[in-house]
Amino acid sequence: MSTPFRSGAFRLSPSDYSALTDAAQQNPEVYWQNQSTRLDWIRSPSSAQDTGNGWFADGTLNASVNCLDRHLESRGEQIGLIWQAEEADHVVRLTYRDLHARVCQMANVLRDHGISRGDRVAIHLPTVIEGVVGMLACARLGAIHVVLFGGFSPEAIADRLADSGATLVITANVGRRGAKRIPFKTTMDSALSLRPETLSVRSVLVVSVTDEPVPMQAGRDELLTPLLEKAETSCPAETMASTDPLFLLYTSGSTGKPKGIVHGTGGYLTWASYTHELVFDHQKGDVFWCTADIGWITGHSYVVYGPLSNGGTILLFEGMPSHPTPGRWWEVIQSHKVTTFYTSPTAIRALMREGNDLPRQYDLTSLRVLGTVGEPISQEAWSWFDDVIGGGRCAFVDTWWQTESGGIMISPVPGAVKEKPASATLPLPGVHPVLLDDKGQVLDGATEGVLCLDGSWPGRALTIWNDDALFQTTYLRPYPGHYFTGDGARRDEDGYYWITGRVDDVINVSGHRIGSAEIEDALAAEHAIVESAAIGIPHDLKGQGIIVYAVARDPSHPELEMLAVRAITAKVGRYAVPEKVYIVPDLPKTRSGKNVRRLMRKIACGETDGLGDLSTLADPEIVDVLIRIVQG
């Protein structure tokens, strides 16, 4: 099944695209050198390769200058950022000149608070302009931003503040969700009081999203708005090495400890700019709406750095998809004439449930490119989005990538790569995926295997903060000579890739990446639970849901499930709460003591046959016990 080929209105034709792919293949160094010229460098790099500690090693630049200053002459009066509040009549539009002034003011405030190059600044905010401004202000000073997702619990925040060594925090009094208030400041206060001896935070700057007062600690906390108002609207930008870190972003993996993925400056920004232009067919006048929170990599690369480095117009929406009315997102697209709409399969699945009549009440004809990211999309959801939202006219880009890749790696290119519903299609020019079998042999042709990447690309993460050894063992050691992504994929006879999901112990809940070990570590801290295993199973709305098997110290304890949920909420956050906690007498283990997750997954999915070889289990009897508990 494939859709009609919609070429014509797009920047690239199939032959342009082949020319790029060939050029990248034939002489990568020249190709990436050319791509690096999309940025303004203070000193242009003399080489275009990965030196082992990053790309374009001898180049120098500043990322905020590339996103702001260099646009002032040609498009200073163009709108750079549209902020749409929950209320339809509350919109803030900032030109590039306004945005530049705001970033300079923020940078001056940060500098007055002792922030300089290399320092870490944590940003913990709802969807407000200060999030984008804060990131670019850090970049201006050469400080390293660490954006923390609003859904993290105080424990999770405290761990990340400690690991990053952040000295300053930007947060908000509250976030708004309809009449509800999300307590950002008091969550941060709890985080700061948990293990103060591990933290280096000296200042907390508070954005006033509403005029609700919050407790302020004298000598540490200050309201940000009055400081910004007094600050100068110009601020010199630091000259940074291409390989200096631009930001840390925490993500989950096979170990319980969150990993601070480090992205550099020149390579990352080249990748954000390159992929944003190519994949979203960036054209003058586009209004680009990426619905991701800035707390995730999608928000970094496609709310901030990609579109702003390319001089685009970004839209930030404070509210939720279906609030206050179920058609709120469609109303936003209509009223701002959004051309490019990038969202998650989870959101599409939820919106699909509202039916087709609702979106048809809005004029969505401004849309030209639709994109999805974060999880596999079903053919049904793909076709609904393409047809009901895109009117069958739009390019559809199912983009595969990860926090570690910095930007999109496998995706259609509008007008140039023919789509197949629910396939991420082909690698971008210069990207070299390979599929391997269990033994690490490269597989040819139409096949299925572990997805790895060959060679380097400018957006590749530099390392894991404080733990380069973990970077090596996680990505480079599992399949020597290849970069291991953690995903599995199928390749069809046309060379198209179909991502099948994680092959490690990472669970993808509504596009949020959660390590089994994070949940198991949270439960290990709960006295009533002796041992546990968290697994992911298919979930209609969320993609995957979490199931926990837990062994209790005292199985007659009446509130074990509640204790488990509370432990996970406290240590990780509400977004990691399981669908179900099964209290079991034991976990299925091999004779060498390894949990057999495959078995637990099958049983949780309701299977009783085809459970595989049970002869390696230490106690095969446990299987029937589990089936009885789970399947009733």
Ligand code: WT7
């Ligand atoms: C994991 C990365 C990339 C930004 C958002 C998530 C899954 C990502 C797709 C896609 C199927 C996808 C993978 C990947 N994933 N995009 N188009 N189709 N799966 O970033 O939190 O680092 O998660 O998300 O499993 O490894 P992340």
